[in-house]
């Protein structure tokens with residue numbers, strides 16, 4: 001376990017792989033922590049340095065005062081500069097992918113390639129995020145858990161005992177951190193900035209994703225010249241959990257191609 005000091009407290013990090021190797025950073029989704037990537041890391045190329053972190057207000061990281069996507073992007077930039085020490089391949093899922101788009105746009109020198117999983121240049125609407133915030137303020141995260149699990153996972157996965165573990169991860173996210181991230185999502189629209197991105201990008205969707213539907217994810221892929229798009233059949237919002245082999249089969253060759261190992 002490692003910590004990176006930030007003005008508001010600390011970010012919780014986990015780093016695997018050799019010092020000095022080409023680095024890959026993972027940014028996770030709303031209501032998840034860095035364990036989101038546990039099932040895919042063993043399936044990705046050895047010899048790379050894999051950096052995961054809990055975004056502010058999630059997992060073991062401090063709450064942080066900010067509620068805009070740029071604050072999350074500044075955190076990711078700090079992790080890249082201080083832990084990776086140079087350009088990375090950015091892997092982001094959902095809000096993590098939105099954070100990646102902001103980082104690639106503001107600091108193209110720090111992102112050599114990007115994987116955008118189950119994300120878009122704009123996620124949801126101001127009204128839908130306000131409704132989510134209102135529900136959490138009224139009833140806590142437990143009150144939205146069933147609806148979130150239906151968006152995260154297809155029915156077959158929801159029938160497994162594992163569902164309870166992912167539901168617990170979501171429900172244990174600090175309400176203040178979750179609400180701040182919803183507010184950041186409500187205000188974020190990267191459409192024009194993402195249209196200007198010029199770097200290798202792999203975009204992944206899940207056919208059963210109820211949070212970022214495949215058509216919405218594809219529309220973001222279409223903004224970026226040369227971006228590759230793949231849809232994983234039968235997978236929901238978190239294919240790295242639900243379909244790790246299929247997700248890794250797409251990501252592993254991309255990491256090899258763009259890490260120069």
Ligand SMILES: O=C(O)CCC(=O)CC(=O)O
Nearest residue numbers: 029030094095148151211
């Ligand atoms: O997962 C995200 O980062 C935002 C998209 C979303 O709403 C996921 C969910 O259904 O909780």
